[in-house]
Amino acid sequence: MDDVSDQYAPEDVEASVNAYWDEHDAYEAAKEAHADDPPFFFVDGPPYTSGQMHLGTAWNKTLKDAIIRYKRMAGYDVTDRPGYDMHGLPIEVKVEEELGFDSKKDIEEYGMEAFIEECKSFAERNREKMDEDFESIGAWMDWDDPYRTVSPEYMEATWWAFKRVHENGLVERGKRAINQCPRCETAIADNEVEYHEIESPSIYVRFPLSDREGSLVVWTTTPWTIPANEFVAVDAEMTYQAVDATRDGETDRLYVAEPCAEDVLREGRYDDYEVAEELSGADLVGWAYDHPLADEVPDNPDTEGTGQVYAADYVEADRTGLVHSAPGHGEVDFERGRELGLPVFSPVAGDGTFTDEAGTYAGRFVRDANDDIIADLDAKGYLLASGTTTHRYGQCWRCDTDIVYLATDQWFITVTDIKNELLENIEDSEWHPEWARDNRFKNFVEDAPDWNVSRQRYWGIPLPIWVPEDDPDPDAEDILVVGTREELAERADGNVDPEAVDLHRPSVDPITITEDGVTYERVPDVFDVWIDSSVATWGTLGYPGNEDAFDELWPADLIVEAHDQTRGWFWSQLGMGTAALGEIPYDEVVMHGFANDSDGRKMSKSLGNIVTPEEAIDRYGRDPLRAYLMSHDQHGADLSFEWEGLAETQSTLNIFWNVFRFPLQYMDLDDYDPADASLDDGELTVVDEWVLSRLQSVKAEVDAAWDEYAVHDACNAVLDFVTEDVSRFYVKATRERMWEEADSASKRGAYATLATVLDETIRLLAPVTPYITEEMYRTLDGDATTVHQLAYPTVDEAYHDPELERNVAVLRAVEEAAANARQQGGRKLRWPVPRVLVESDDGGVREAVDSLADLFGERVNARSVAVVESFDELVERADPEMGVIGPAFGGDAQEVMAAVEDRRREDLTADDGETPYAVTLDGERYDLTAEMVSFRAEPPADVAGADFEVSDDDGDRTGGTVYVDTSLTDDIEAEGYARDVVRRIQEMRKRLELDVDERIRTRIDVADDRVAAFVDERRDLIAEETRTAEFDADADDLTEEWDVEGVAVTIGIERLEAEQRTA
RNA sequence: GGGCCAAUAGCUCAGUCAGGUUGAGCGCUCGGCUGAUAACCGGGAGGCCCGCGGUUCAAAUCCGCGUUGGCCCA
Known part of the structure; x- marks a missing residue:
């Protein structure tokens, strides 16, 4: 106990505890202690291995760690396998940057296999760094065996699931409108598109009508989509006008929506106009027009149905009220085009260049062709107006390149077919907070489109789909989906070793399968990386390779992530779980918030407001950071990080440290072992009973909080108890009992009480602040290898006394x-x-x-x-009411007032009963009415x-x-002065660094005789309190002059010789 | 453009579900305590409860419309 530091120094505590954990395999001990408990299947949402830990991931892992530690202490065998998400475009993009690549061509030249190797080692390097980061904040997970999405067993989990999805009839290949990143040359999912403000062309174009005079006017910000125009959409209910507009003496007949007419004419700089006719949108339906770029793009399908006006629900009275529609370049256009049975024309390649189908524009990058297209329209007289506009536009989430909308062939999981089942399955999960599920998540799922799972990339899990070699566009029932490595080995042409096969590209690419005389080859795509983590609940268990764990544990009891995962992991797991197994793969969700800066703004490099966990740990320590993060709302609310708040948390833990340290020296002196403390030994006073009862109440509160995973409530309840009840009240009330020299039942009761309170408080806080609690546990007890293997405290009703x-x-x-x-x-x-x-x-x-x-x-x-x-x-004293006295007494009012002021009621009361009150001034009596005086009650x-x-x-x-x-008597003054002197002597003892029980010689000279007498009167008390063996005018190891209530007191103290020091 | 969440003391947050005198911690300031002492405790100052409407005897709380921030979606 001697080596307990005076001051709570987090870095020292954490370093020594870390060393201790390593040396004694404390993590393993904690796991082993609960190995036979009922299982608790926690699943770690795998962080992406593209960067290092930031404050948000530190929060996430701390919360998970606290829950895991708690669950373990509460008596569960907790699955604590961490995971890493290691595939995907983000890593490819980083590696491309490192290698100085600009496009897929560079990758092909470098060699796919070499490139994939680079991606793999990049992901591995980052993973190892992140292991260290997470361990550095005390996260006790199975770092020796994390699940990695790149491992063969894990990849197999996705194949297996996808095969199930296919068996359930939910895999489909087809043309869809998709977001294409022209730099990455791949489709990206809706949720991989980020929106930002860009400046684009803003053009108004006339589409000349075929069968009548005049033009439809459309507006667009993407001139490059006009070559693929197939129809114009109107709102059937809206009113349209035929306007004869005049400019430079020439008149054009233009068709626009009524609310837009004036704006369009202003844009077109017309001098004058006249409304010739009003029609409904429905009237316009079926009108044919000539494609304005028919000459430039001869391949634009001129079939039955194209080049006409149709009604569509996406039309608004905005700009012109007529919408240029190109099913090959937009989602809503695509959907409407499909309903109308129109062909899909999308003359743009994956890299964003026009194909040969685009006629004169072939080979040009689409946005670079905008100017030519505008010029061509102008030359032909179809350009009504041209300018620019800023608007929100999508870009690739990883490389920030503006996307292009294309219609290409992709593989889908048709989750829209099971929308109801998805919504029903949501009900099987319990969320903290509830609103996240009922509002946010449900809305998201209701609007979710089919899941485009194919990516035309390299670093990912290859699609386990084989298609007939002579039928590149097969129906779903004509494809083969392989579910395991074993199955691949069985069905593959040629030899495949299921143990050794690397499922990555390019090694799987050449594998063919021949069945019933048909040879199948693998489609070259890889999975959308969200597929990887979507199978984490069984991937964590090594399923399908390992079936026992799956049968016992699945689905997950709990997952814990931040609110951005509604669109991410919460969703992908629901989608995959439902599509493959018909179930939601998790029972409970804790959704926490984001770590923002002190102004509530997102931390970002560009704002320069990033706080790293490393810096926070360096300045305040791991436990303070963990406790700070955990003391904030864990249910969906964001945190505004404040250095002051972190500092505050550290001082709260310091109070905890002081409470812990306070009894140690006394226990030590008495050879009292807190590990053997028993509440039956010694005598409990009312404060002991009270603090023990409070402890029961706190445990009940904490228990209820953990039940809801309200870690913040649990953490704060304990910290409040420590500061408010134990430190401020209990310790203050108990100090003197510990200071008693002789053994006493009361002292033993105090020791036992404080030892009990500390023991349980330490365990209550252990999940949140693992280092400081381990240090305390080792000091007080240390019987078990680690505090984290012990049982979480539970309420003992015998000590619960709510009335007290x-x-x-x-x-x-x-x-x-x-x-x-x-x-x-x-x-x-x-x-x-x-x-x-x-x-x-x-x-x-x-x-x-x-x-x-x-x-x-x-x-x-x-x-x-x-x-x-x-x-x-209480004495009632008078307040004169001058509003009444003034008019009544005129010139004498001032004197009357003075006479009344502050008099006691009985002194003012008239003795003859003629009037309520009276005063006498210079012998003259003034009668006063009740209204003239009010009274206030004051203490004497x-x-x-x-x-x-x-x-x-x-x-x-x-x-x-x-x-x-507060009145004084000699006795009180004597005690007051004596205690003032004691206090000074104690301070001097401290300054001399005397042992607590060391005896001294003391000299006291008081400059005032009266006070000196008081002090002399209490020499016994002073001697006892200060362990003064004798009073001696020569005591002078340390001499000091003090000011006690204005009186100079000179005090000297001196150590005794060694043999005299202890009594 | 739409959905969800938040906005209360200088700062961080309770209180909002179930309407009935806005609280705590930190900071500031004044004081106290004293062998937990570079610790600890008390007093005080400090609030148009984001704004505007509405419901109600009564609104921080319920409803509507905005503003700002966060997340998500388009």
Whole structure:
């Protein structure tokens, strides 16, 4: 116990605990201790291995770690396998950057296999770094065996699932409108598209009508989609106008929506116009027009149905009210085109260049061709107006390249076919907070489109789809989907070793399968990386390779992620779980928030407001950071990171440290072992009983909080208990008992109580602050290898006494008021007061104080305590009412006022009963009416009062007033001065660094004779309190002059010779 | 453009579901305590509860419309 540091130094504690954990395999011990407990299947949402830990991931892993530690202590065998998401475009893009690549061509030239190797080693390097990061914040997970999405077993889990999805009839190949990143040359999912403001062309184009005079006017920001225009959409309900517009003497007939007419004509710089006709949108349907770029793009399908007006629900009265529609370049256009049975024309390649189908524009990058297209339209007289506009536009989430919308052939999981099942399965999961599921997640799932799972890339899990070699566009029933490596080995042409095969590209690419005379080859695509993590619940268990664990554990009991995962992992798992197995793969979800900067803004490089976990740990330590993060709302609310808040948390833990350290030296002196503490040994006082009861209440509160995974409530309840109840009240009330030299039942009771409180508090906080609690546990007990293998404390009703808790709550409110009154009376706590009166009209309050009167008297340092319903010594003093006195007495009013002011009621009361009150001035009597004087009740001289307030059993407020009599007697002065002297001697002892029990020689010279007499009178008390063996005028190891209440007191102390030091 | 969440003391947050005198911690300031002492405790100052409407005897709380921030979607 000697090596417990005076000051809570997180870095020292954490370093020593870390070394201890390593040396004693504490993590393994904790796991082993609960190996036979019922299982708890936690699944780690795999972080992506493209970067290092930031504050948000630190929060996430800390929360998971706290829950895992708690669950373990609560008696579960917890699955704690961490995971890493290691495939995907983001890593490819980083590696491309490292290698200086610009396009897929560079990759092909470098060699696919070499490139994939680079991606793999990049992901592995990052993973190892992240292992260290997560371990560095104390996350106890199975770092020796994380699941990695690149491992053959894990990849197999996706194949297996996808095969199930196919068997369920939910795999489909088809043309869809997709987002294409022209740089990465792959389709990207809707949720991989990020939106930003860009400047684009803004053009108004005339589409000349075929069968009548005039033109339709459309507006677009993507001139490059006009070559693929196939129809114009109108709102059937909207009113359209035929407008004869005149410019430079020429008149054009233009068709636009009525609300848009004026704007369009202004844009077209027409001088004048006349409305020739009004029509509904429905009237326009079926009208044919000539494609304005028919000459330039001869391949644009000129079939039955194209080049016409149709109604569509995506039309708004915006710009022109007529919408240029190109099914090959937009999702809504695509859907409507499909309904109408129109062909899909998308003359753009994956790299964003026009194909040969685009005629004169072939080979040009689409956005580079905008100007030519505009010029061609202008030359042909179809350009009504041309300018620019800023608007939101999608870009690739990884390389920030603006996307192009294309219609290409992709592989889909048709989750829209099972929408109802998805929504039903959501109901099987419990979310914290609830609104995240019922509002946010449900809305998202309702709107979710089919899942495009194919990516035309390299670093990913290859699609396990084989298609007939002579049928590149097969129906779903004509494809083969392989579910396992074993199956691949069985069905493949040629030899495949299931143990050795690397499922990555390019090694799987050449594998063919021949069945029933048809040879199949693998489609070259890889999976969308969201597929990888979507199978994490069984991937974690090594399924399908390992079936036992799956049968026992699946589905997951709990997952824990931030709110961005509604669209991510929460969704992908629901989608995959439902499509493959018909079930949601997790039972409970904790959705936490984001770590923002102190202004609530996102931390970002560009804002320069990033706080790293490393910096936070360097400045304040791991436990303080963990406790700080955990003390904030864990259910969906964002955190605004504040350095001051972190500092505050550290000082809270410092209080915990002090509470822990305080009894050690006394226990040490008495050879008391806190590990053997028993509440049956010694005598429990009312404060002991109280703090033990509070401990039961706190455990009940903490238990309820953990049930909801409200880690913040659990953490704060314990920390509040430590600071508020243990430090501020219990320790203060118990100090003197520990200071007693002789062994006593009371002291042993105090030791046992504090040892019990510490033991349980340590265990209650262990999940959140693992280092400091381990250090404390090792100091106090250390019997088990680690505190984290012990059982989480539970409520012991035998020590629960709610009535006592209520009474003490009243006592504390009253005590606070007494301190206030003392301050008003100018009497510091060290000086006793003759009496304290508690006045309350509430019987419950009086009973509470009565029941604890002795304790109360001690705490407020009062010689006597009285509890009364009303304090009968209050003095009513007069306030003259000048509004009445003035008019009544005229010139004498000022003197009357002075005579009335502050007089006691009985002194003012007229003795003849003629009038209520009277005063006499220079022998002349002035009668006063009741209206002329008001009274206020005041305590008598030397008594100060202060109000207090408490809540009663029904939660209503009640209270009263505390009166402190601060009058002095010789006896009180003597004790006051003596205690002032004691206090100074103690400080000097401390300065000399004397042992607590070391005896001294003391000299006291008081400059004032009266005070000197008081001090002399109490020499015994002083000697006892300061362990003074004798008073000696020559004691001078340390001499100091003090000012005690304005009197100079010179004090000297001296060590005794060695043999005399202990009595 | 749409959905969800948040906005309360200088700062971080309770209180909002179930309407009934806005609380705590930190900071500031004044004081106290003292062998937990580079620790600890008390008093005080400090609030148009984001704004505007509405419901109600009564709104921080319920409803509507906005503003700002966060997340998600288009």
